[in-house]
Amino acid sequence: MPNILVSNIGFGETSLASLEVLKSIGNVVLNKKGIRFNEQDFIEKISDTDILIAGTEKITRSVIGAAKNLKLIARVGVGVDNIDLDCALENKISICYTPDVPSESVPEFTISLMLNLIKGIAVSNQKMHEKVWHRPMGRMLSSMKIGIVGAGKIGSKVISLIKSISPKTEILFYDPYLESKEQTVKRDIEQLFHESDIVSLHLPLNDQTSGLVDNRLLGLMKKRSYLINTSRGGIVDETALYQALANNHLAGAAIDVFENEPYNGPLTELDNCLLTSHIGSLAQEVRAIMEDQVVEDVRRFIGGQFLIRPLDGFNFSGQQA
Ligand code: NAD
Numbered sequence: 679m680p681n682i683l684v685s686n687i688g689f690g691e692t693s694l695a696s697l698e699v700l701k702s703i704g705n706v707v708l709n710k711k712g713i714r715f716n717e718q719d720f721i722e723k724i725s726d727t728d729i730l731i732a733g734t735e736k737i738t739r740s741v742i743g744a745a746k747n748l749k750l751i752a753r754v755g756v757g758v759d760n761i762d763l764d765c766a767l768e769n770k771i772s773i774c775y776t777p778d779v780p781s782e783s784v785p786e787f788t789i790s791l792m793l794n795l796i797k798g799i800a801v802s803n804q805k806m807h808e809k810v811w812h813r814p815m816g817r818m819l820s821s822m823k824i825g826i827v828g829a830g831k832i833g834s835k836v837i838s839l840i841k842s843i844s845p846k847t848e849i850l851f852y853d854p855y856l857e858s859k860e861q862t863v864k865r866d867i868e869q870l871f872h873e874s875d876i877v878s879l880h881l882p883l884n885d886q887t888s889g890l891v892d893n894r895l896l897g898l899m900k901k902r903s904y905l906i907n908t909s910r911g912g913i914v915d916e917t918a919l920y921q922a923l924a925n926n927h928l929a930g931a932a933i934d935v936f937e938n939e940p941y942n943g944p945l946t947e948l949d950n951c952l953l954t955s956h957i958g959s960l961a962q963e964v965r966a967i968m969e970d971q972v973v974e975d976v977r978r979f980i981g982g983q984f985l986i987r988p989l990d991g992f993n994f995s996g997q998q999a
Pocket of ligand 1: 756832
């Protein structure tokens with residue numbers, strides 16, 4: 679039976695049946711540490727691994743180099759920026775993932791951050807716990823312009839949720855690969871940052887988008903506007919964001935994803951920065967579906983069948999594990 683290493687934290691806790699299936703088709707090693715594997719953890723454990731089931735932990739060239747038998751990386755989630763894709767390709771390692779599932783939960787999460795930010799809910803909560811009666815003045819979505827950067831699966835759903843809660847809200851979008859989105863207005867990126875009261879990021883992290891939201895774009899934002907990032911940390915320059923929040927140019931930000939995770943950096947010092955620990959897609963229902971889908975593809979891969987959800991260009995299945 680193939681050796682299956684599961685670095686993804688908590689795998690099997692929401693879908694016991696899937697874990698049982700996995701155990702019936704491979705020798706499974708789970709991440710018992712309950713903390714994110716670093717390069718050293720991988721190097722110690724991965725030498726005889728055929729199949730890796732991973733979350734967002736970094737799968738670097740050194741990790742792949744140490745994994746001489748690795749044939750499949752099954753990603754529980756959607757972003758693959760944590761994998762050295764050039765190296766995976768050179769080594770003909772197949773990759774599958776679950777691209778459609780988080781598009782149900784991340785939009786809901788994004789809207790909850792948006793409302794939380796403009797109504798001051800987290801700030802009021804924090805003050806109450808300090809036994810201080812503080813009443814921050816809120817804003818109404820209906821009077822705000824919202825700029826969506828990246829109008830793919832998640833961005834589009836965020837747009838439709840805003841429309842259903844607040845039909846009067848004007849929505850702008852920027853996406854270089856899309857011409858139009860119903861009931862929204864396309865802008866170039868500078869205009870979008872300049873005009874929006876809230877900018878929400880829903881684009882992938884890659885060479886073009888790394889550090890995209892920098893001093894310049896943040897400087898273009900309206901005074902007392904808001905930034906939300908539930909996409910990937912490396913897209914926002916965290917030092918520039920810290921400055922924009924510390925000098926109150928921005929009224930607030932809600933950040934779920936960080937350049938280096940787990941995060942405990944300077945943004946934690948700021949009251950106007952709502953921080954969450956990369957939980958945008960974490961929902962029991964979604965997690966169970968992602969685990970089921972991953973196990974289904976692992977089972978097919980072991981059986982020599984084509985993957986159902988391969989990453990484009992990374993489908994070398996048909997080779998038995
Ligand atoms: P998607 O591929 O469906 O959509 C991404 C969109 O971004 C596409 O329409 C693409 O054309 C657009 N895009 C690409 N480059 C761009 C650029 N330079 N500027 C503007 N737009 C650009 O992906 P998705 O499923 O909607 O995921 C969006 C983001 O959410 C990804 O970064 C993903 O990693 C992240 N995500 C986060 C969580 C979380 O837990 N916080 C969970 C799932 C996904």
